[in-house]
Amino acid sequence: MNTETFTHFFRDVERKVDVDSIRAQWMALSPHYDVGNWVLPLPPWRHRPYEDSGPRAWEVLQNEFAKGASDNPFCIYLHIPFCSSKCGFCDNYSFKLGSHQQQVIQGYVDLLCDELKLWSRQGNLSLRPVSTIHLGGGAPTFIGESALRQIIECCKGHFAVNEQTELALESTVQSLTPTMIQTMHELGFRRLHIGVQTLQDDVRSLIGRRNPSVNVLQTITRTLELGWVVSVDLICGLPSQTLSSLIHDIETLIEYEADGFSLYEYLVYPQNRRWSTQHGLTHPERHLSNYWMLVAGATLLESRGLTKNLFNHWVSERDKNVYFTFPTRGEDLLAVGTIADGVFGDYHYRHPRYASYLKSAHSGFPGLEGGLRHDAAYQHIHPFIIGVQSGTLAPHLLPELWTFKAVDGTSLVDRWIRCGLVSENDFGGLDLTPSGSWFAGNLIAEIASYQPSSDRYSPTLRKHDLSYST
Ligand SMILES: C[S@@+](CC[C@H](N)C(=O)[O-])C[C@H]1O[C@@H](n2cnc3c(N)ncnc32)[C@H](O)[C@@H]1O
Ligand code: SF4
Numbered sequence: 001m002n003t004e005t006f007t008h009f010f011r012d013v014e015r016k017v018d019v020d021s022i023r024a025q026w027m028a029l030s031p032h033y034d035v036g037n038w039v040l041p042l043p044p045w046r047h048r049p050y051e052d053s054g055p056r057a058w059e060v061l062q063n064e065f066a067k068g069a070s071d072n073p074f075c076i077y078l079h080i081p082f083c084s085s086k087c088g089f090c091d092n093y094s095f096k097l098g099s100h101q102q103q104v105i106q107g108y109v110d111l112l113c114d115e116l117k118l119w120s121r122q123g124n125l126s127l128r129p130v131s132t133i134h135l136g137g138g139a140p141t142f143i144g145e146s147a148l149r150q151i152i153e154c155c156k157g158h159f160a161v162n163e164q165t166e167l168a169l170e171s172t173v174q175s176l177t178p179t180m181i182q183t184m185h186e187l188g189f190r191r192l193h194i195g196v197q198t199l200q201d202d203v204r205s206l207i208g209r210r211n212p213s214v215n216v217l218q219t220i221t222r223t224l225e226l227g228w229v230v231s232v233d234l235i236c237g238l239p240s241q242t243l244s245s246l247i248h249d250i251e252t253l254i255e256y257e258a259d260g261f262s263l264y265e266y267l268v269y270p271q272n273r274r275w276s277t278q279h280g281l282t283h284p285e286r287h288l289s290n291y292w293m294l295v296a297g298a299t300l301l302e303s304r305g306l307t308k309n310l311f312n313h314w315v316s317e318r319d320k321n322v323y324f325t326f327p328t329r330g331e332d333l334l335a336v337g338t339i340a341d342g343v344f345g346d347y348h349y350r351h352p353r354y355a356s357y358l359k360s361a362h363s364g365f366p367g368l369e370g371g372l373r374h375d376a377a378y379q380h381i382h383p384f385i386i387g388v389q390s391g392t393l394a395p396h397l398l399p400e401l402w403t404f405k406a407v408d409g410t411s412l413v414d415r416w417i418r419c420g421l422v423s424e425n426d427f428g429g430l431d432l433t434p435s436g437s438w439f440a441g442n443l444i445a446e447i448a449s450y451q452p453s454s455d456r457y458s459p460t461l462r463k464h465d466l467s468y469s470t
Helices: 003-009 019-029 054-066 101-120 145-158 178-187 201-206 213-225 243-255 270-278 286-303 354-360 376-390 395-401 412-418 434-438 440-450
Strands: 074-080 130-137 166-171 189-197 229-236 260-265 307-310 313-315 332-336 341-344 347-350 370-373 422-424 430-432
Touching: 003 019, 003 286, 019 286, 019 434, 054 341, 054 347, 054 370, 074 101, 101 145, 101 332, 101 354, 130 145, 145 178, 166 178, 178 189, 178 213, 189 213, 213 229, 229 243, 229 286, 243 286, 260 286, 286 313, 286 434, 307 376, 376 395, 376 440, 395 412, 412 422, 412 440, 430 434, 434 440
Parallel strands: 074 130, 074 332, 130 166, 166 189, 189 229, 229 260
Antiparallel strands: 260 313, 307 313, 332 341, 341 347, 347 370, 422 430
């Protein structure tokens, strides 16, 4: 694509975003980085097979707890894979239930609570402060008020949940009814990730959103009035979406005082490929327009004073994004439920897909699929990985990072600066630029490939490897 196409793409937003800066960011990248060839930051179990089976992983973890290691705060993540219907565009691990919905939900919630109780009996886990309880999905509110209450009461009854613990969940407007919001507030929820995707009603109906954007904005207002922190998810690259509509959405949401913004490129995986093809979203050229959208959105957010605390999440002062930023605080993550992956110290474990989870989780065993420990090579680059994921490489990491050389013998950091992927910040560290946000996974892969050690950690998987489909 040439600069004429760029100028045409940006024609309607010239007065809203700094188009010259976006053009400069794009030009700095070329020809070194291909925007279609980016990767997401991936967890270690995506790079190499588990070293322990599920039952063995549980033994390893129990031994760790028995040694009585940490008394630091930790996070709790619960995965709720259910939704009222499966949206064609969605790449998450979630599904619509068939018959006997209430029974199925109750069975799953009971299993989650059994699992929580099991973990709470390990070492000093029940005594360590909980920094956040985060429910992801799916649409966790779909399970209804009483199931939500059961889960939160179970957490409160078995772990050291305190006044500082942030209770948060991800959901859609559809199931955030006034009664649900009221129940959530009573239970102590003070943070909402709302899947807005887009505020354009024509695009919303194309992606199967049943509620018009006015309902989204009402829900944001209602929850902000209750004192919650509200973060919005927006996708770049939906069918019929234009750059000016994305910019308009961001401006509207800033006006409505949303605290945080997650920007996602539209991803095509096996589970949404058919829908994506039907809507013309599989053309390779789309990566470039999606990249331009993301960079424009990020540039706008940053020009309005929002800063990054995760590679694709921009925040105001109020949004601490406690769950997603746990590695920057060196916290552990207790993850519970199907496909949930957690980490204690340098040991990662993961749960299997739903049917296997139902079969394997039982009294005395949390239904794990497998586990693995950081190897020496991963351990060495771990602080750099966390830095890139959080959007900032702290000053103390730089002396070593400057020694990393790319294949042509030039400095990796120099190359990143030249290509506009990072910029020096006021504190002597490096911040990911909007282009750096797009290429966060590639930066991690480069750190791994160019670390000056013979024992290299080599992440080779590409974005479609994240797919949960078999
Ligand atoms: C766990 S989902 C929860 C969203 C919530 N259930 C909803 O429907 O709005 C988290 C976010 O993943 C993002 N997402 C879903 N499908 C995606 C796709 N194909 N590509 C990129 N992001 C996607 C959406 O922005 C969504 O809000
Ligand atoms: S977008 Fe949200 S509601 Fe739709 S299927 Fe995905 S998780 Fe469920």
